[in-house]
Amino acid sequence: MSRVLVMIGTRKGAFLLESDEARRDWELRGPYCEGWPVYHVVHDADNGAIYAAAASAWHGAAVWRSLDLGETWEHSSEGLTYGEDAPLRLSKVSGLAAGHGRVLAGAEAAGVFESRDGGVTWRLLSTLDDQPGREDWNVASNQPPGHLGMPGLLQHPDDPDRFWVVVQGFGAFETTDGGATWTPRNRGLRADWPLEHEEVGFCVHKLVMSPADHERLYQQNHCGMHRSDDAGRSWTEITEGLPSDFGFAAAAHPHDRDAFYVVPLDGGHGRVVPDGRMAVWRTRDAGGSWEQLTRGLPESAYVGVLREGMAIDSLPAPGLYVGTSTGQLFASADEGDSWREIAGYLPGISSVEVAVLD
Amino acid sequence: MADVHLPPTLPPLFPGLPRHLDVAAASVREAIDSLDARWPGLRDRVCEGAELRRHIRVFVDGERAGLDTPLPAGARLDVIAAISGG
Numbered sequence: 001m002s003r004v005l006v007m008i009g010t011r012k013g014a015f016l017l018e019s020d021e022a023r024r025d026w027e028l029r030g031p032y033c034e035g036w037p038v039y040h041v042v043h044d045a046d047n048g049a050i051y052a053a054a055a056s057a058w059h060g061a062a063v064w065r066s067l068d069l070g071e072t073w074e075h076s077s078e079g080l081t082y083g084e085d086a087p088l089r090l091s092k093v094s095g096l097a098a099g100h101g102r103v104l105a106g107a108e109a110a111g112v113f114e115s116r117d118g119g120v121t122w123r124l125l126s127t128l129d130d131q132p133g134r135e136d137w138n139v140a141s142n143q144p145p146g147h148l149g150m151p152g153l154l155q156h157p158d159d160p161d162r163f164w165v166v167v168q169g170f171g172a173f174e175t176t177d178g179g180a181t182w183t184p185r186n187r188g189l190r191a192d193w194p195l196e197h198e199e200v201g202f203c204v205h206k207l208v209m210s211p212a213d214h215e216r217l218y219q220q221n222h223c224g225m226h227r228s229d230d231a232g233r234s235w236t237e238i239t240e241g242l243p244s245d246f247g248f249a250a251a252a253h254p255h256d257r258d259a260f261y262v263v264p265l266d267g268g269h270g271r272v273v274p275d276g277r278m279a280v281w282r283t284r285d286a287g288g289s290w291e292q293l294t295r296g297l298p299e300s301a302y303v304g305v306l307r308e309g310m311a312i313d314s315l316p317a318p319g320l321y322v323g324t325s326t327g328q329l330f331a332s333a334d335e336g337d338s339w340r341e342i343a344g345y346l347p348g349i350s351s352v353e354v355a356v357l358d
Numbered sequence: 359m360a361d362v363h364l365p366p367t368l369p370p371l372f373p374g375l376p377r378h379l380d381v382a383a384a385s386v387r388e389a390i391d392s393l394d395a396r397w398p399g400l401r402d403r404v405c406e407g408a409e410l411r412r413h414i415r416v417f418v419d420g421e422r423a424g425l426d427t428p429l430p431a432g433a434r435l436d437v438i439a440a441i442s443g444g
Contacts (some may be wrong), residue, residue: 058367058413058439059403075371077402084407108360 002356004313004320005069007050008329008343009038009351014052015117016070017343023319023333026342032073033064039151040308041357044098044118049121051103052076055092063093063105067121077146079111079122082103088127088138094151095308099158108149109138110167112179124180128167132184132197139168151307154207159213164207164232171202172219174232188235190223194272207232211314213257216286220250220262227260227287238287243274249310253335254318258286261312261320261336263305272325280310280322282336296339297330308351315356324347360389360429365439372397379433384425386416387425389435397424413440 006017006026013031019296036054043050050070055061062077082088089107104125105113111127128134137148148244153167164185184199195201202224202274208209210216217228224239225247237310246267253259263280265271273279278297281290304325313319320332324337327346359380369375375397383389390442394401409425416423417436429435 034367056367056403057442058365059371060406060411062402076398076399081407178422207369 001262002358004315004319005043005355006311006329006331007041007043007052007351007353007355008323008328008346008349009041009054009308010347010349011037012347014041014049014054014064015343015346016040016072016173017329021315023315023331024314026331027339028246028343029070030342031347032070033075035111038063038064038350039092039094039353040353042096042098042353044103045355046099047118048357049098049118050148051096051098053093053096053105059092061107061285063096063103063119063122068120072356074231076120076122078120079115079124081108082109082111082124082127085351092149094149095153097153097155097163099155100159102160104153104155104163104176106150106153108151110150110170111147112150112153112165112250114179121305125292126175126182127181128165128173129172131182132200133170136196137167145279152207154209155216157209157211166204166207169203170200172204172207185232186235187233188228188237189219189221189226190237193243195257201210205248208250208252208260209271210252210257210260211254216252216257218250218252218260220247222246222267225250225262225287236287238283241290242281243279243292246271248307249305249322251310251312251320254312254314259335260287261310263310263322267305270302272304278299278303278324278330280320280332280336280339293332293336293339295337296332303328308349308353309349311352311354313354313356319354320353321354323352325349359432361432361434362393363434363436365437367439368400371403372400375400383423383429385429386423386427386435389429390425391402393439413442414438415440428436 008015013035027102034057038054041052050066052064062075064075097104103115154161154164173182184200189202224245226235244264251261327345331342415438
């Protein structure tokens with residue numbers, strides 16, 4: 001029988017939740033990573049390792065790794081640097097992606113690193129230097145309040161040289177040659193501000209690919225929900241029917257290319273669920289219509305859900321997992337129709353990922 | 359030999375690293391290099407590039423010091439993590 005492993009990054013370390021396929025009874029383990037703020041925890045299906053991107057206020061940024069599902073951990077930042085004399089400073093690793101025999105790490109300031117030895121050593125792959133406006137990315141006045149980094153990484157499942165990165169406030173970029181060259185992939189997106197460059201200046205929050213159709217991408221943007229049917233070359237807005245055009249988290253159904261989930265938030269300063277009514281929203285027709293899913297989710301709950309705060313497993317009836325800024329982990333074992341809290345009183349949750357282990 | 363005192367946040371990161379130990383070094387930098395040789399990666403946890411990290415301070419015999427501060431024989435070196443967080 002398969003096991004389901006939910007990996008949780010929080011403001012005070014990483015946690016693991018484990019269950020069997022029924023996803024009814026969960027065992028919580030942690031905290032790991034010495035209580036460092038953990039921004040993203042991922043599982044590498046190739047070697048079974050867990051990687052956690054973390055940054056200590058005292059001791060800097062590192063990627064932690066566990067080869068035994070959390071029993072023991074080591075950390076490394078060897079090579080996670082822009083160099084002593086470089087204008088860029090690495091303050092944290094924001095996002096991770098594992099697969100194709102490597103681990104990718106997106107950093108703040110914006111750059112992507114890779115490790116080919118299971119997170120022991122790292123090397124800088126690219127800082128996207130040839131992109132329009134790149135020289136302005138690190139000017140302090142251009143940096144959004146939440147910092148400027150590269151939090152989003154999306155690997156192509158079949159082509160190791162092809163992946164997408166998200167640079168906060170500037171947009172999504174695709175490489176097809178392992179990071180040597182890049183192309184902005186922001187056509188059709190909306191920006192509610194003047195653009196200095198036609199192709200960049202967009203605020204992509206989260207980019208996901210349908211496992212059922214690799215040409216089908218979805219994104220939650222600062223300005224609306226969007227869908228692409230050509231692997232990001234063009235985008236169509238699909239916000240209509242949602243309670244707000246703002247949010248961070250997003251998840252694509254593993255078996256249905258038209259099904260997709262978001263957690264809309266109040267786009268003002270609060271950035272919590274609208275009217276304190278926690279809800280996950282689902283489309284089954286590629287954004288043509290949206291359905292509010294609330295059964296088992298709380299009311300009078302002024303919670304936020306961050307960029308990596310929602311995950312979906314790959315079982316035949318996929319389970320969803322949503323972690324809140326106030327430390328609750330809600331799960332659904334029926335594609336979002338009903339929910340229950342499977343962990344509470346955790347530190348504020350930054351990321352949720354899930355793996356099905358055979 | 360310097361009498362080196364480390365912050366409590368460091369030993370959990372490096373198996374076998376004690377809070378207090380004697381290190382043969384003529385300067386703070388040499389002491390950190392010596393610790394890094396025995397516990398690889400330790401330098402990165404207290405230094406960023408060629409400098410001490412922003413929230414790390416070092417004191418030699420109770421006086422604020424830097425990486426180039428000499429360590430006389432028998433000196434006490436305190437590595438302090440800032441009082442912060444919540």
